[in-house]
Amino acid sequence: MKNNIIIFTTCLIAFLLFVLPILMIIPIKMVPSGDQPGYGDMGRVSVYGLREFKQIFVSTDKNLVAIGTTIKNPNLKNKKNILFNLYDEKGSLIRTTILNGFNIGDGDFVKIIFEPIIDSKDKKYYFTLSSPTAGEEEIIELFLIKPTNEVLEYTYDEETKFGGIPMVTYHKSGSIIEKIKRVYFNLILKL
């Protein structure tokens, strides 16, 4: 009995530490470029009606597939469509996504997902966020931060300033082997 318990436990712990992390990587279809920057120190802007928000950013990796940021929906009043339009540096509309305020809680981290852009590495893009049918009582709010290596400048209410929203880009993850390599490389760096 003793030997069986030793073998069972050793195998189970080895599975937990070395196999389970690999299995957990498999369902991850997209990975963030980094951590979401801290927010709250540069105020907020409201998006509704004609008040649109424009953000210029750099995609630091290939296969850009989503943008994540924190959106406030005060008192969950916005139940209208929220339009996301993504443009390349030349101003051509390349992706469009429609969200609905009904699905956005107050302060939710929202991922806006679109078809992957394969050659997105180190390219500049901009997007607009608007909720054209929302009235003054149905605003959504975006936090503002200082510029980072990804977040360059924003335009709101016809004013352009450095910085923007605390956003993080997501990229379609590579093959399973590539993902495993990245996770374990990250772990080895901490040893």
Next chain:
Amino acid sequence: MNMRKLLLLAIILRLFVSGLLFHPDIKTIAFQTSFLRSGVTDIYTFLLESKASLPLKEEFVYFPLTYFTIGGYQALIAPILGNNFNNWLIDAGANSVVNNPHVIKYLLFLKMPLLFMDILIAFLLLNYFKKREDGEKAFTLWLFNPFTIILIYAFSNIDIYAVLLTVIAFLYIKREKLLTASVFLGLAIAFKLYPLLFVPFLFLKAKDIKEKVLSVVIPISIFLFTIIPFWSKSFVDSALLSGLSTRIFTPNFTIGSGESIIIPMFAITILFFSTWLDGKEIKLFNCFIVLLLIMFSFSHYHISWLLWISPFLTILIVKRPKLMWLVAIWALLAVLIPLFYSDRSMTISLFRIYSTWYDLLPTPFVVTQKFYDPLGVQSLIHSVLAGLSVVIGYKILKNEE
């Protein structure tokens, strides 16, 4: 495999789990206890008064002895770990904490006392039995069951201080040294409140009035001695009457006009008085284990609490091998329930040292939600656990070997 090799393998397994799995509590506790190095003795008032300026706002929910023990140990290791360790402690960033290049080293150092206590328990169990063979079985079972390894090292379970002292107390009870046992029980209570529930049974076991009085007075006095200097509203709110301490009194059924019967108290009372009136020799082992089975059956417990019962279950399996599978199923269900809590740090977040990518994965709670009510699943498993506890309790009390 000889004992030395066995111990070495056990330690290696523990070091791997210590370094690679991360529960945020260890960081919070390490931050809070770091103030002992700056001369703070009343951590409860200090945290309350300095809340606005501190990067981590949580209250210290443990008793003063825990603060001094962990803080004292940290004072010893902090110079070895250097200034970066202090920066890591005050870092409130959820990602930067786990992405720190020294995080594995910090976790290994911070969890080292747990390893020491854990191995000590293994040796106490080795010497618990008259037959060497039984002792070795208990030693192996303690060191090589996945439950205790995960409970202690993945969840950075500082309840192990109270568990070790309770085991020592229990060894003295076995040797009929009740007063020495009550000293250790008092020290255990000074770390965690749960051994206080054992005191009434110690009272029953005592032979004469003097021993009965002392077996109650000693543990309570030790406990009071360690908490009274720190008595304040912040201490009472954050540690003494914290949600975790009082959770055992929550499950109840109403009997009208706002009154209710507290189920665990009701069951413990039955155990106490039936033991008293039984007329046979009082077997405290049986009482302790049944008492803990009652607690886990009828309360929404924290996963780390399961460590309280682990040494007793180990002894039970060695004493009554027929109950092994029943106990194994019980342990499996007991660990499974908290994994369904809506708390990322119970499951996915434990792996954040590997990568913060796992933050993208849903918890078992969220996955279950897609098919069925996860609270319903929890309730279902907990009901089975309660039923199993009754069976194990019955088997233990029926056959009082």
